[in-house]
Amino acid sequence: MEPTSNAVSGAACSFSAAQWSTSAGLLLTDRFDEIGSVQVGADSLNTAEEVKGYLASADGFNAELAALAVNVGMNDAGVYGEFAALGQATLLEGPFAGSTARELLSLAADRTADPDLSQAMAAMNEGFNGCQAGWYLIDSIDVDGDGVPFGDDCDDADSSLGQLLYSSGLDSDNGDFDATSQLGEDWAWDGDSVYATDGGQEVQLGTFTSLSDFPTDYVVYAEVSAQGTEPGCGFDCLEVCGDYEPEEDCYTDYQALALGILSFEVTANGTATLSNSGDYDVCLEGFAMWDNAGSQSLVVGEEVLSGEEYRIEAGSSLELYYGSWTTDNGNYSPYLDEADFWCYQNGTTLATGTEYSSIGAWLPEDMQYYIAEETDTDGDGVEDHVDWASNQGVQAQVNLWDYQDSHAAVAIGKLAESTSDGTVLVTLTAQNRGAVATSVTVTDSIPAAWSLVQCDQTPDSTDDSDVDTQLSWSMSLDGCTDDCSTVDEVVITCEISYNLNTDLDIVELPQAFAEYNDSDDDEVSYSMQAAAFDYDWDSDGLILCGETERWRAGILARASVDSDQDEGFNGYRCALAENAEEECFDPGHFLQIGEFMDAPEDGIDSECEGTCDNSSFDQLARADHDGTTSLRDGDSASLTFWVYQDQLYCAADDTTGNLVAETSVTDDSFEFGETGFSTLNMFGDFDSIKVCEVHAAKTTGS
Numbered sequence: 001m002e003p004t005s006n007a008v009s010g011a012a013c014s015f016s017a018a019q020w021s022t023s024a025g026l027l028l029t030d031r032f033d034e035i036g037s038v039q040v041g042a043d044s045l046n047t048a049e050e051v052k053g054y055l056a057s058a059d060g061f062n063a064e065l066a067a068l069a070v071n072v073g074m075n076d077a078g079v080y081g082e083f084a085a086l087g088q089a090t091l092l093e094g095p096f097a098g099s100t101a102r103e104l105l106s107l108a109a110d111r112t113a114d115p116d117l118s119q120a121m122a123a124m125n126e127g128f129n130g131c132q133a134g135w136y137l138i139d140s141i142d143v144d145g146d147g148v149p150f151g152d153d154c155d156d157a158d159s160s161l162g163q164l165l166y167s168s169g170l171d172s173d174n175g176d177f178d179a180t181s182q183l184g185e186d187w188a189w190d191g192d193s194v195y196a197t198d199g200g201q202e203v204q205l206g207t208f209t210s211l212s213d214f215p216t217d218y219v220v221y222a223e224v225s226a227q228g229t230e231p232g233c234g235f236d237c238l239e240v241c242g243d244y245e246p247e248e249d250c251y252t253d254y255q256a257l258a259l260g261i262l263s264f265e266v267t268a269n270g271t272a273t274l275s276n277s278g279d280y281d282v283c284l285e286g287f288a289m290w291d292n293a294g295s296q297s298l299v300v301g302e303e304v305l306s307g308e309e310y311r312i313e314a315g316s317s318l319e320l321y322y323g324s325w326t327t328d329n330g331n332y333s334p335y336l337d338e339a340d341f342w343c344y345q346n347g348t349t350l351a352t353g354t355e356y357s358s359i360g361a362w363l364p365e366d367m368q369y370y371i372a373e374e375t376d377t378d379g380d381g382v383e384d385h386v387d388w389a390s391n392q393g394v395q396a397q398v399n400l401w402d403y404q405d406s407h408a409a410v411a412i413g414k415l416a417e418s419t420s421d422g423t424v425l426v427t428l429t430a431q432n433r434g435a436v437a438t439s440v441t442v443t444d445s446i447p448a449a450w451s452l453v454q455c456d457q458t459p460d461s462t463d464d465s466d467v468d469t470q471l472s473w474s475m476s477l478d479g480c481t482d483d484c485s486t487v488d489e490v491v492i493t494c495e496i497s498y499n500l501n502t503d504l505d506i507v508e509l510p511q512a513f514a515e516y517n518d519s520d521d522d523e524v525s526y527s528m529q530a531a532a533f534d535y536d537w538d539s540d541g542l543i544l545c546g547e548t549e550r551w552r553a554g555i556l557a558r559a560s561v562d563s564d565q566d567e568g569f570n571g572y573r574c575a576l577a578e579n580a581e582e583e584c585f586d587p588g589h590f591l592q593i594g595e596f597m598d599a600p601e602d603g604i605d606s607e608c609e610g611t612c613d614n615s616s617f618d619q620l621a622r623a624d625h626d627g628t629t630s631l632r633d634g635d636s637a638s639l640t641f642w643v644y645q646d647q648l649y650c651a652a653d654d655t656t657g658n659l660v661a662e663t664s665v666t667d668d669s670f671e672f673g674e675t676g677f678s679t680l681n682m683f684g685d686f687d688s689i690k691v692c693e694v695h696a697a698k699t700t701g702s
Helices: 025-034 048-057 060-076 101-109 115-126 253-259 365-372 395-406
Strands: 038-040 043-045 161-168 187-189 194-196 202-205 218-225 262-268 271-276 281-284 288-290 298-300 310-312 317-322 340-343 388-390 410-418 424-432 438-447 450-455 461-464 468-477 488-498 504-509 513-517 522-526 530-535 550-561 569-579 588-596 617-625 637-644 647-653 659-666 674-680 685-694
Touching (some): 025 060, 043 048, 048 060, 101 115, 218 550, 253 262, 253 410, 271 281, 310 317, 340 395, 365 395, 410 438, 410 522, 424 504, 550 637, 569 637, 588 647, 617 647, 617 659, 674 685
Parallel strands (some): 410 530
Antiparallel strands (some): 038 043, 161 685, 194 685, 202 674, 218 637, 271 317, 281 310, 298 340, 424 488, 438 513, 513 522, 647 659
16 A cells, blocks of 8 residues: 555654554664665764664654654665655645745754644654555565564464465466365366365365474465355356246256156147146247157247247147148138248148157258248249149248258257266257258267267267367268158267266256258258256265255365274364255354364264264354355355364455354364365365464454
8 A cells, every 4th residue: 555644745654652662673683774874853863773862862852853754764765665755745734834844854853842733744754654664675674573483474463373384276277275176176276266175074085295294283374155045056157046037037948858758749630739847938030840650740940930949838729730820821821920940841731639759950040041031032022921823822831942952951969868877868860851962061069077988989089178079970971762751860879977076956068060961052040058957976976055055165174084983184173154944953053163083983963953973073162243244145254273282263354345154162182283274065166275374363453
């Protein structure tokens, strides 16, 4: 900050007579030789000790005169660095308003003690806010007397805090944390923070030069934020845990297909019905293909004339009618302006009772053109959607079949589903819906957070980037036969797994695409996106939402790895936490000091109010708070954990620096160990960490 004053103009640094004899005394000792000497009246002071002695014995007037002489000398010698403006600063008020520090020194040399002048010099000495003597000390000086030089001190104004042991903004994956894959099996780094990727209790130990360099007594400061802290949701999650909630209160086509809540069947002659058995509406946003081998294949999408989406309310159905009967064609339009479907297979009937399925494909774009755009292919001046062509329907329908008869028309479908093996199975289906054979390149993308496990057909090419991995297959597809009742297709299945090693309620994958020539032009067709739900990465039969309503994020002290302990480590934890009311644990928002022990025979108490004893965990202290700061609700907090001998202190501050809760306890279970991060049933981020040596205990209220 830039030191300023309400009593003195300009910006500068200066210290009062009292400061020179106390907290700023180290600055006198450290840098007085850069001045050489100061003149105070008839006295020449040539050492820091002479100045201190003079100040200790001088009256008010002479003490202020000596302090001002030292301030001006330090300023002129450049000790005050960038704030070297004291020589130009002027008083703003009083009998000596407008005077500079040098003018006050000159006046004082010619006068006896003058109360007004003494007050003016005091105002000049004390007028600047924000100056710290420590700014100007050489690093070897111990400012606060804790035995640690200024440059190495964690806090040079607090003698209870010694050496700064480690600090990081966690803005790089720099190897400072115990590494397995990336930062650890269940931990990752996203570019500016470290976060847990699984809901279980893992530990990420800090790494120092050696264990011997890490003292017994220290304090850990950490900034904890809330990206993805909803239990079970994981990193960048979009849902409410336990019941996926669409972003726009409406499932998309591909989400509804993955959930199995969207069904399609012919319910009467000329009528088809789309049904939604889900808890939210379903919105259809493109021209989706629906198939049944024994009946007419249908396409459903935006209403052709209105351009609106199909929206099927939760638990409701939508009746659709053949497109040739829904337009004002002057011949046969009994369902004028009703929602429509179109046929993309000629030569079969629409059989009542037939159920349809989707491969997750959009209709090829050139086929969509004849349905969605206004055309007049026969040049009779009548738009094709209302131009009755024959008993086959309107001209728009005939155009669609005519295109298929003379072109290749490749559709690419994509579906996904979670498997019991902790993978997601992706199914790609390439179909030629046109009568002309063609060569096709199918390309699918695996997002950066995912890895390929295997494909039943080896890709012909693989292209890796920071964003994704693109897999491509080359193939040939024959044209369809018997008015496209039989189509040539290639089905490819691949398994992928999540790199961040966590369960997810929902997986969303990008579109696949197919490149081909339709006999006239190069074309590209696209699949829908694909979704999978209830992704059980660890194959334990439970996604995280089903496991608990308890969560916490915290920092560890005196922690060491223990493969026999269920939590993976022994040590202390300071955590911001919450328990739900429906479980046997004491409910509420709280700050907690706990210890993770060795074995059941320790016979320690858990935090439970009922019968769910955990003999490997002991809640040592708990401080309830009102929940205004809650990581699960998206807030951030600063955690502080002091461990001094057998004294433990844990505190949480909100983003404004106000204390949320604090608690302390005495315990001697662990005498040494390192520090790290900890989460339980959540995915909290850790944005920074600082570890400092401690020379004294801290308790609540201290």
